[in-house]
Amino acid sequence: MDEDSQKKLRSQQWFAPSAGGKGGFVHRKAWRKNQGLPEDTYGKPVIGICNTWSELSPCNTHLRFLAESVKRGILEAGGYPLEFPIVSTGETIIKPTAMLFRNLMSMDTEESIRANPLDGVVLLTGCDKTTPATIMGAASVDLPTIVVPGGAMMNGMFRGTRIGNGTYVWKLKEKINTEGFTEKDLKDAEVCSARSEGHCTTMGTASSMACMAESLGLTLPGAAAIPAVDSRKKTLAQLSGRQIVEMVQADRKMSKILTREAFENAIKINAAIGGSTNFIIHLQAIAGRIGVDLKLQDFDDLGSKIPLLVNLMPSGKYLMEDFYYAGGLPVVLNHMKSHLHNNALTVNGKTLGNNNEDAVCFNEEVIRHIDTPLQKEAGIAVLYGNLCENGAVIKPSASSGKLLIHKGKAVVFDDMEDFRNKIDDPELEIDEKSIMVLKTVGPVGYPGMPEVGNLDLPERLLKKGITDMVRISDGRMSGTAFGTVILHVSPESAVGGTLALVENGDTIILDVPKRLLQLDVDESELEKRRANWKKPASKAKRGYPYWYTKTVQQAHLGADMDFLVKDFEASDPTETN
Numbered sequence: 023m024d025e026d027s028q029k030k031l032r033s034q035q036w037f038a039p040s041a042g043g044k045g046g047f048v049h050r051k052a053w054r055k056n057q058g059l060p061e062d063t064y065g066k067p068v069i070g071i072c073n074t075w076s077e078l079s080p081c082n083t084h085l086r087f088l089a090e091s092v093k094r095g096i097l098e099a100g101g102y103p104l105e106f107p108i109v110s111t112g113e114t115i116i117k118p119t120a121m122l123f124r125n126l127m128s129m130d131t132e133e134s135i136r137a138n139p140l141d142g143v144v145l146l147t148g149c150d151k152t153t154p155a156t157i158m159g160a161a162s163v164d165l166p167t168i169v170v171p172g173g174a175m176m177n178g179m180f181r182g183t184r185i186g187n188g189t190y191v192w193k194l195k196e197k198i199n200t201e202g203f204t205e206k207d208l209k210d211a212e213v214c215s216a217r218s219e220g221h222c223t224t225m226g227t228a229s230s231m232a233c234m235a236e237s238l239g240l241t242l243p244g245a246a247a248i249p250a251v252d253s254r255k256k257t258l259a260q261l262s263g264r265q266i267v268e269m270v271q272a273d274r275k276m277s278k279i280l281t282r283e284a285f286e287n288a289i290k291i292n293a294a295i296g297g298s299t300n301f302i303i304h305l306q307a308i309a310g311r312i313g314v315d316l317k318l319q320d321f322d323d324l325g326s327k328i329p330l331l332v333n334l335m336p337s338g339k340y341l342m343e344d345f346y347y348a349g350g351l352p353v354v355l356n357h358m359k360s361h362l363h364n365n366a367l368t369v370n371g372k373t374l375g376n377n378n379e380d381a382v383c384f385n386e387e388v389i390r391h392i393d394t395p396l397q398k399e400a401g402i403a404v405l406y407g408n409l410c411e412n413g414a415v416i417k418p419s420a421s422s423g424k425l426l427i428h429k430g431k432a433v434v435f436d437d438m439e440d441f442r443n444k445i446d447d448p449e450l451e452i453d454e455k456s457i458m459v460l461k462t463v464g465p466v467g468y469p470g471m472p473e474v475g476n477l478d479l480p481e482r483l484l485k486k487g488i489t490d491m492v493r494i495s496d497g498r499m500s501g502t503a504f505g506t507v508i509l510h511v512s513p514e515s516a517v518g519g520t521l522a523l524v525e526n527g528d529t530i531i532l533d534v535p536k537r538l539l540q541l542d543v544d545e546s547e548l549e550k551r552r553a554n555w556k557k558p559a560s561k562a563k564r565g566y567p568y569w570y571t572k573t574v575q576q577a578h579l580g581a582d583m584d585f586l587v588k589d590f591e592a593s594d595p596t597e598t599n
């Protein structure tokens with residue numbers, strides 16, 4: 023780098039020869055010099071490698087080693103890599119739910135970047151929340167940033183058929199009841215579904231988030247679908263290391279990439295790949311951090327008419343490894359070009375359109391052409407009505423078509439414990455036409471908005487061959503799940519939304535084509551119930567969960583904490599001290 027370019031580096035506030043006195047001595051010499059670094063290290067772009075590796079986060083364990091490939095690339099391009107850990111969230115392990123800690127993880131990312139002498143950042147991500155959380159945090163600082171998605175596990179095969187993590191789990195109760203699955207069968211299936219390092223193999227939330235990052239322009243082309251253990255993942259990591267140094271030199275900050283057009287592209291691509299409903303809440307939170315106005319209704323307006331092109335579970339039958347061999351996301355971006363803002367900028371300085379114009383599909387069974395889609399309209403529908411004044415969402419492509427217009431009597435569960443106690447009680451009055459209503463699983467109520475919205479059906483109905491019913495809650499659903507499940511009801515029951523007032527036997531009207539979710543109860547009766555409603559006692563008594571419940575926004579705004587959105591600007595302590 024020439025001297026003028028060096029002077030512009032943010033890290034020079036810490037390391038420049040002019041940063042003299044005691045402070046300069048400490049930053050430049052005494053502490054970093056203990057690593058044996060030569061003097062010329064201090065004029066190079068300093069690249070942070072934000073690593074979500076943790077043994078508490080099984081989907082991300084390989085990132086510990088993938089960071090070495092990133093470092094190699096940074097060094098080759100003349101940068102100076104500094105890897106740092108942040109709190110990580112292992113979706114299948116952490117209690118009460120990883121979503122509670124997404125915002126904490128984003129804060130850790132933000133403050134680690136802001137407080138340190140970094141010029142650019144590489145985000146190493148994988149499991150569900152680790153991608154949106156780190157992007158949210160990095161967006162709040164707005165340095166040049168590139169994402170390296172960790173990649174999915176290898177295809178799971180069980181007794182000759184593909185077995186997708188998550189998606190298969192949701193069928194287990196059904197299999198035990200209708201196919202006589204034993205404990206041994208379950209154990210055999212378990213190991214088959216987790217064959218290697220990496221994240222879930224379906225188009226669940228982790229895969230949807232990787233595709234989100236690529237469609238936003240935050241990764242190198244083709245990054246999302248490379249399996250975790252494929253040697254090409256290391257190549258991608260090394261090339262990303264080289265790229266971030268160039269991004270710093272070009273001052274290609276996140277805000278230049280994360281434009282309104284980029285968000286619109288991501289919404290359309292999530293529809294075309296049959297992506298997770300969790301995509302909505304995470305994309306909105308990212309938009310809030312970078313200051314792009316994105317409304318819940320945008321997801322319906324932009325995405326609901328988009329055709330489904332990717333044949334992956336839970337909407338289809340293949341897995342991420344198949345998606346990679348078929349050509350991965352570049353093929354989808356190419357097929358979808360008539361719907362996209364192709365001039366959106368990406369991390370490599372080229373446009374999304376340029377990056378993907380030569381993509382070739384190698385398996386049209388896995389990635390359909392836009393003229394022969396799996397479904398004509400696949401995106402997420404946003405519902406409104408007195409039961410969800412601020413909105414609720416449903417993924418029609420994962421629902422039973424015959425239930426998308428449905429009128430039924432409510433069977434109410436006050437919380438998850440109530441559900442577990444009652445669902446298989448022979449006294450419970452429930453049949454296949456009933457609508458299951460679950461309360462107290464929203465951001466404030468649970469707390470943290472867990473993935474429990476796809477409630478198991480009662481055993482006695484499963485034995486009758488019933489595999490889907492309408493279910494409504496203020497919670498979320500795993501991206502690997504399916505069913506006629508209405509989620510993210512806002513406002514949630516714990517803050518007094520109409521959901522809190524639903525009683526057993528109330529009639530509920532669902533009409534997805536009309537985007538309606540209505541509680542068919544007189545307003546005067548609802549007023550009476552509202553007057554008698556008592557706010558449930560909070561389970562968040564101390565620490566971060568307490569802070570979270572006091573400041574978290576409702577689902578229709580992305581469930582970020584209010585003081586973390588861009589408009590809530592505090593001064594940057596590193597600029598003023």
Ligand code: FES
Binds near residue numbers: 149187
């Ligand atoms: Fe980590 Fe599914 S549990 S991606």
